[in-house]
Amino acid sequence: xxxxxxxxxxxxxxxxxxxxxxxxxxxxxxxxxxxxxxxxxxxxxxxxxxxxxxxxxxxxxxxxxxxxxxxxxxxxxxxxxxxxxxxxxxxxxxxxxxxxxxxxxxxxxxxxxxxxxxxxxxxxxxxxxxxxxxxxxxxxxxxxxxxxxxxxxxxxxxxxxxxxxxxxxxxxxxxxxxxxxxxxxxxxxxxxxxxxxxxxxxxxxxxxxxxxxxxxxxxxxxxxxxxxxxxxxxxxxxxxxxxxxxxxxxxxxxxxxxxxxxxxxxxxxxxxxxxxxxxxxxxxxxxxxxxxxxxxxxxxxxxxxxxxxxxxxxxxxxxxxxxxxxxxxxxxxxxxxxxxxxxxxxxxxxxxxxxxxxxxxxxxxxxxxxxxxxxxxxxxxxxxxxxxxxxxxxxxxxxxxxxxxxxxxx
Amino acid sequence: xxxxxxxxxxxxxxxxxxxxxxxxxxxxxxxxxxxxxxxxxxxxxxxxxxxxxxxxxxxxxxxxxxxxxxxxxxxxxxxxxxxxxxxxxxxxxxxxxxxxxxxxxxxxxxxxxxxxxxxxxxxxxxxxxxxxxxxxxxxxxxxxxxxxxxxxxxxxxxxxxxxxxxxxxxxxxxxxxxxxxxxxxxxxx
Numbered sequence: 386x387x388x389x390x391x392x393x394x395x396x397x398x399x400x401x402x403x404x405x406x407x408x409x410x411x412x413x414x415x416x417x418x419x420x421x422x423x424x425x426x427x428x429x430x431x432x433x434x435x436x437x438x439x440x441x442x443x444x445x446x447x448x449x450x451x452x453x454x455x456x457x458x459x460x461x462x463x464x465x466x467x468x469x470x471x472x473x474x475x476x477x478x479x480x481x482x483x484x485x486x487x488x489x490x491x492x493x494x495x496x497x498x499x500x501x502x503x504x505x506x507x508x509x510x511x512x513x514x515x516x517x518x519x520x521x522x523x524x525x526x527x528x529x530x531x532x533x534x535x536x537x538x539x540x541x542x543x544x545x546x547x548x549x550x551x552x553x554x555x556x557x558x559x560x561x562x563x564x565x566x567x568x569x570x571x572x573x574x575x576x577x578x579x580x581x582x583x584x585x586x587x588x589x590x591x592x593x594x595x596x597x598x599x600x601x602x603x604x605x606x607x608x609x610x611x612x613x614x615x616x617x618x619x620x621x622x623x624x625x626x627x628x629x630x631x632x633x634x635x636x637x638x639x640x641x642x643x644x645x646x647x648x649x650x651x652x653x654x655x656x657x658x659x660x661x662x663x664x665x666x667x668x669x670x671x672x673x674x675x676x677x678x679x680x681x682x683x684x685x686x687x688x689x690x691x692x693x694x695x696x697x698x699x700x701x702x703x704x705x706x707x708x709x710x711x712x713x714x715x716x717x718x719x720x721x722x723x724x725x726x727x728x729x730x731x732x733x734x735x736x737x738x739x740x741x742x743x744x745x746x747x748x749x750x751x752x753x754x755x756x757x758x759x760x761x762x763x764x765x766x767x768x769x770x771x772x773x774x775x776x777x778x779x780x781x782x783x784x785x786x787x788x789x790x791x792x793x794x795x
Numbered sequence: 796x797x798x799x800x801x802x803x804x805x806x807x808x809x810x811x812x813x814x815x816x817x818x819x820x821x822x823x824x825x826x827x828x829x830x831x832x833x834x835x836x837x838x839x840x841x842x843x844x845x846x847x848x849x850x851x852x853x854x855x856x857x858x859x860x861x862x863x864x865x866x867x868x869x870x871x872x873x874x875x876x877x878x879x880x881x882x883x884x885x886x887x888x889x890x891x892x893x894x895x896x897x898x899x900x901x902x903x904x905x906x907x908x909x910x911x912x913x914x915x916x917x918x919x920x921x922x923x924x925x926x927x928x929x930x931x932x933x934x935x936x937x938x939x940x941x942x943x944x945x946x947x948x949x950x951x952x953x954x955x956x957x958x959x960x961x962x963x964x965x966x967x968x969x970x971x972x973x974x975x976x977x978x979x980x981x982x983x984x
Contacts, residue, residue, distance in 0.1 A: 651975075655970065655975070658965065658970075661961045665954065
């Protein structure tokens with residue numbers, strides 16, 4: 386097991402249930418990414434009630450609340466302790482190579498020979514920043530979702546936030562509340578209300594079965610795996626954080642950042658349609674929730690169906706912004722993440738840097754698996770509560786593989 | 796939320812099966828997906844030029860249309876011209892309209908929606924102080940393009956139709972060309 390995040394630890398627990406001997410290699414401490422690679426004010430998008438791992442769950446007094454990063458770290462570290470997970474911390478993997486009968490895993494502390502490897506290093510090892518970042522004038526400071534910590538870290542002055550995913554929306558909101566001018570460049574995004582008919586929207590995703598939709602039932606899986614995280618935030622007020630909220634707060638919405646030419650950021654003129662697409666998609670999802678409630682005879686449990694104000698289109702949305710005029714002193718690139726597989730010396734990574742896998746079973750590499758990737762096996766795969774079902778499936782396959790390999794050897 | 800499975804019979808005349816098959820094949824052969832479209836233009840007189848379209852490159856080979864298409868382009872009489880053909884900017888509106896309309900048909904086919912009629916009206920607002928060089932703060936091109944679709948379909952709700960039109964824009968080449976910056980290199984041979 387490579388990686389002691391929640392997915393790796395969940396899988397470790399399931400392996401232990403089957404008495405499959407294993408070790409969990411972690412480059413830092415348990416829950417490393419949550420400790421080191423998130424900004425100060427970040428809270429989970431999922432509520433505490435959805436903090437469930439195999440044999441372990443949140444048992445505090447605030448099931449509707451959303452954990453802050455130190456709480457997430459404590460939760461995951463608590464899990465590792467409770468399950469006596471065989472973690473070797475401060476043990477970075479330097480390479481994995483295929484050998485006869487399995488794999489050789491090289492670490493700074495020596496080599497391990499094993500029959501099977503589960504990659505649980507996640508999909509967010511590095512920030513994805515578009516190539517046009519190279520054309521940003523030197524006078525403008527750049528930050529990514531991985532190195533941003535809080536507004537005080539940025540120079541004074543206006544901020545251009547690129548990307549209206551959960552990260553982009555949250556950082557635009559936080560920076561606006563710090564009193565700065567914020568311009569948000571909006572590309573494809575996913576709009577959701579925080580609460581729907583009185584319940585958390587992610588409760589609906591789970592209860593209605595949308596989150597359980599399997600990867601092999603999804604028409605365009607590549608697209609589903611690349612969907613930006615929904616525009617949500619975890620606050621005690623259960624506030625909705627959509628583009629209407631942001632524009633009401635004074636965040637200036639512009640189209641997708643298309644190019645930077647002679648120090649001028651150029652934005653798409655197609656903003657209106659992106660709003661329409663996100664609004665339509667949200668309405669289809671709410672229709673699905675309503676249909677589920679109705680057909681299950683559960684309408685009485687909830688408030689009446691609601692539909693939300695369409696995303697308001699700005700009167701005049703500039704098509705360009707002069708980055709040299711001083712109005713913008715920093716850019717925050719909320720343009721997503723990518724995994725890093727430089728240490729994986731097995732030819733299983735495609736030309737876009739992603740693992741080639743079928744529901745977590747890595748292709749053309751017997752005994753090699755992945756866990757904790759977007760829509761690995763289900764829409765809920767990357768959420769904490771999604772780890773268990775995927776882990777059970779992967780371990781079942783792995784156990785079968787080990788049995789087969791043992792028989793072949795015998 | 797999956798797309799409805801479509802009957803084999805073509806509802807709107809778009810061979811979506813072929814397009815989907817092509818999509819799968821090209822995933823495995825990305826080089827074959829690199830197309831180059833071409834046009835050649837010959838000045839006639841005044842502001843009148845004639846452009847021709849026949850050959851293009853794609854799927855790894857030179858291709859050509861069944862016939863050569865010819866376009867006469869000019870300026871109107873109020874521009875002190877002969878009005879032998881539509882203006883270049885009107886050709887852009889035609890390009891946008893046709894790209895979006897074709898997209899509506901293709902997406903409708905894919906979603907099992909039977910179209911009865913699709914009409915689009917386009918308006919491109921332009922302050923000609925830009926092209927006349929009167930005011931450098933005024934751009935040459937359109938300030939705004941408005942497209943109004945009137946669509947009648949047998950088995951689609953208003954939301955379905957809005958979604959059709961939204962998806963057509965999302966996948967439209969001309970919409971992208973017009974709404975986003977595009978590199979243009981002009982050389983003199």
